Amino acid sequence: MRMEGKTAIVTGAGSGFGEAIATRFAEEGANVVIADIREDAAHAVASAIGASAVGIGVDVATRAGNIAMRDCAAESFGRLDTFVLNAGVTHKNQSALTVSEADFDLITAVNMKAMFHATQVMADDLAAFGGGSIIATASTAGLRPRPGLVWYNASKAWVINACKCLAVELAPRNIRVNSLCPVASPTAMLSDFMGEDTPEIREKFQAVIPLGRFSQPRDMANAALYLASDQADFITGVALEVDGGRCV
Numbered sequence: 001m002r003m004e005g006k007t008a009i010v011t012g013a014g015s016g017f018g019e020a021i022a023t024r025f026a027e028e029g030a031n032v033v034i035a036d037i038r039e040d041a042a043h044a045v046a047s048a049i050g051a052s053a054v055g056i057g058v059d060v061a062t063r064a065g066n067i068a069m070r071d072c073a074a075e076s077f078g079r080l081d082t083f084v085l086n087a088g089v090t091h092k093n094q095s096a097l098t099v100s101e102a103d104f105d106l107i108t109a110v111n112m113k114a115m116f117h118a119t120q121v122m123a124d125d126l127a128a129f130g131g132g133s134i135i136a137t138a139s140t141a142g143l144r145p146r147p148g149l150v151w152y153n154a155s156k157a158w159v160i161n162a163c164k165c166l167a168v169e170l171a172p173r174n175i176r177v178n179s180l181c182p183v184a185s186p187t188a189m190l191s192d193f194m195g196e197d198t199p200e201i202r203e204k205f206q207a208v209i210p211l212g213r214f215s216q217p218r219d220m221a222n223a224a225l226y227l228a229s230d231q232a233d234f235i236t237g238v239a240l241e242v243d244g245g246r247c248v
Contacts, residue, residue, distance in 0.1 A: 002229040004029035007077040009069050009122075011060045011114070012087030014041025017137060017182070020217030021084055021224045026052050028225060031077040035060065035069050037087070060087045061109035066121040073125070080125040082228040085115055085136040085159075096150035104151050111155035115162055123175060131174025133228045136163055137220070138179040140243045156181075160239045167237030176236035178227045182215040183243035210245030 008025050012018035014036030022032045022045060032053045036042040039057025046055035054076045058065035073080045089110045091103040115136060126132030141149060142156030160179050167177040184205050206214060223242045226232055241247045 001029035006081040007031045007073050007079050008082035009033040009035060009073055010084040010086055011035045014038045014045055017217050017220045018086040019045050020221040023049060024221035024225050033069060033073050060114040063117050066117040070121050070125055079129050082133045083118060083122050084224060085118055088137055090152040093148040099151055107151055107155050112158050126175050127173040134177045135224055135227050136179045138181050140181050140183045140246050143181055143247050164237045178238045180220060180223055181239050181241045182220055183209055183246040185215040215242055
């Protein structure tokens with residue numbers, strides 16, 4: 001039980017990667033706060049996990065939302081060991097010149113500003129029990145960007161760089177900071193990544209992945225579990241590619 005006695009907050013955990021990560025943590029003994037802007041989805045996942053999970057509806061892009069998550073962990077489980085910033089949004093695959101300002105603002109708020117708030121709100125709680133782990137969902141798009149998703153790609157490159165900077169700054173407090181870089185996955189955002197969801201376009205996207213398939217939620221869950229566990233207690237500042245070789 002690699003997470004026995006630990007408490008984790010996972011954002012965007014009402015479905016997809018977040019749900020898989022939270023469920024995997026619970027399987028390994030963790031108490032988990034399931035956070036999602038869709039409160040009903042958060043509670044549904046928490047109910048499916050059982051007594052070791054609690055759901056909360058929050059906007060991760062706000063300071064109030066992050067305070068609410070922190071307080072929920074403290075009140076429900078008495079501590080905080082891991083914070084997984086998994087919530088994310090994208091714009092539809094298109095020219096950088098046609099993305100709306102509203103979409104750009106949403107991307108910067110959810111993918112970037114949420115990390116600013118989370119770090120400032122959670123750092124003291126993570127340090128209070130001897131240190132902890134921050135894990136952010138980035139993307140292979142932040143390492144090997146391609147046209148069509150320019151502003152999303154840029155936000156994920158920002159996440160990777162911010163994690164590396166924070167890894168150094170928070171190291172004296174024994175807080176490790178890493179990011180996960182998945183390749184395209186059959187989650188709710190896949191159609192936006194592709195622009196149009198057809199068998200032919202899916203085949204085109206999948207063809208550039210050496211191991212021959214999209215990433216699955218279980219791939220991200222297993223990678224996050226490793227980074228959150230004591231097995232990775234000397235791993236920080238890493239952008240872990242969970243991509244079947246896409247970035248090689």
